[in-house]
Amino acid sequence: MRSIICPLAPLAGQLVHVVRFTGSRRHLHADNQHKMASPTLKPLKRVGILGGTHGNELSGVYLVKKWLKDKTPVTRSTFETTVCISNPRAVEKCVRYIDTDLNRVFTEENLRADVEIPSDTNVPYEILTARKLNKVFGPMGPYSGTDFMLDLHNTTSNMRNCIILEREEDALTTHLANYLQKLLPCPLFLKHNRPKDGFRLVATVNLAKHGISIEIGPQAHGTLVAEVYQRMEEITHHALDFIEKFNQGHEFPECTVEAHRILEKVDFPRDKDGELTAMIHPKFQDKDWEPLNPGDPIFLSFNGETISYKGDTTVYPAFINEASYYEKGLAFWAMEKVKLTAPTLKVQE
Numbered sequence: 073m074r075s076i077i078c079p080l081a082p083l084a085g086q087l088v089h090v091v092r093f094t095g096s097r098r099h100l101h102a103d104n105q106h107k108m109a110s111p112t113l114k115p116l117k118r119v120g121i122l123g124g125t126h127g128n129e130l131s132g133v134y135l136v137k138k139w140l141k142d143k144t145p146v147t148r149s150t151f152e153t154t155v156c157i158s159n160p161r162a163v164e165k166c167v168r169y170i171d172t173d174l175n176r177v178f179t180e181e182n183l184r185a186d187v188e189i190p191s192d193t194n195v196p197y198e199i200l201t202a203r204k205l206n207k208v209f210g211p212m213g214p215y216s217g218t219d220f221m222l223d224l225h226n227t228t229s230n231m232r233n234c235i236i237l238e239r240e241e242d243a244l245t246t247h248l249a250n251y252l253q254k255l256l257p258c259p260l261f262l263k264h265n266r267p268k269d270g271f272r273l274v275a276t277v278n279l280a281k282h283g284i285s286i287e288i289g290p291q292a293h294g295t296l297v298a299e300v301y302q303r304m305e306e307i308t309h310h311a312l313d314f315i316e317k318f319n320q321g322h323e324f325p326e327c328t329v330e331a332h333r334i335l336e337k338v339d340f341p342r343d344k345d346g347e348l349t350a351m352i353h354p355k356f357q358d359k360d361w362e363p364l365n366p367g368d369p370i371f372l373s374f375n376g377e378t379i380s381y382k383g384d385t386t387v388y389p390a391f392i393n394e395a396s397y398y399e400k401g402l403a404f405w406a407m408e409k410v411k412l413t414a415p416t417l418k419v420q421e
């Protein structure tokens with residue numbers, strides 16, 4: 073196979089693709105240690121657990137179905153737990169969504185139009201569903217009726233026990249991540265926190281004041297892998313135990329965790345018509361979280377050419393070859409490592 077050194081992002085009409093890391097790259101070093109202010113938190117009284125936000129991610133679907141029959145395993149003494157199949161029609165059809173991705177529609181404008189909608193209108197099913205969820209768990213924002221949300225997902229990527237953090241300044245979720253990491257390996261995926269760079273918090277988990285998504289893989293969509301299901305169940309139980317300990321007055325000393333924060337979305341190489349011209353390279357497949365260095369192979373063209381990563385620093389890839397991201401123009405996320413430091417956490421009675 074011929075090897076060509078090639079950067080990542082598409083230039084229209086060319087087989088060879090160039091990616092330049094933008095914006096955030098410049099403050100990579102200045103900004104990779106984040107220390108947050110001391111939180112004052114009341115007890116968490118209401119916790120939501122969602123499965124089936126993506127209807128074909130079956131670990132969460134079947135865990136929630138089980139807990140709907142018997143809530144004992146997710147019941148704790150200090151808070152009320154609400155379990156819910158969040159996208160029921162997508163679950164029924166075993167598809168990711170019916171009209172649009174539910175996990176991207178929680179915007180103020182979608183939720184604000186809170187009026188009765190005639191059934192013959194063309195509003196996407198997931199926007200109607202988001203409004204229903206907002207009534208049950210919201211209203212989305214700082215005054216939400218839900219204190220904490222766990223949203224259960226699977227990925228076809230080798231992401232292992234990935235915990236997705238929405239906000240880097242949330243001391244509660246940072247302490248939860250630290251608690252989980254002491255019990256089992258849980259890599260942290262941190263969404264970008266700078267709205268000016270075009271990232272918005274639009275996921276279902278944002279319905280609550282705090283929350284995490286649990287993203288376990290690899291598991292093909294529409295299938296169940298027993299040990300993936302068991303890992304998701306175990307992490308959910310640990311997360312509920314953490315909230316119980318917090319409510320009971322346990323003091324969590326200052327902690328620092330290592331997270332991976334989004335730097336850049338990297339698409340597959342495509343031709344001028346948008347057709348794929350390459351696949352994930354065999355040497356890159358399943359290498360989520362492992363360092364990707366300049367010159368390492370990332371794509372293999374349909375003609376057998378290796379396309380290598382051309383950047384000037386090491387990055388850490390995540391969601392490599394996730395099936396549902398092909399339509400989103402995403403071959404993998406390039407991430408940077410950051411440290412999050414949270415001050416001592418203790419409930420304020």
Ligand SMILES: [Zn+2]
Binds near residue numbers: 224225
């Ligand atoms: Zn999902």
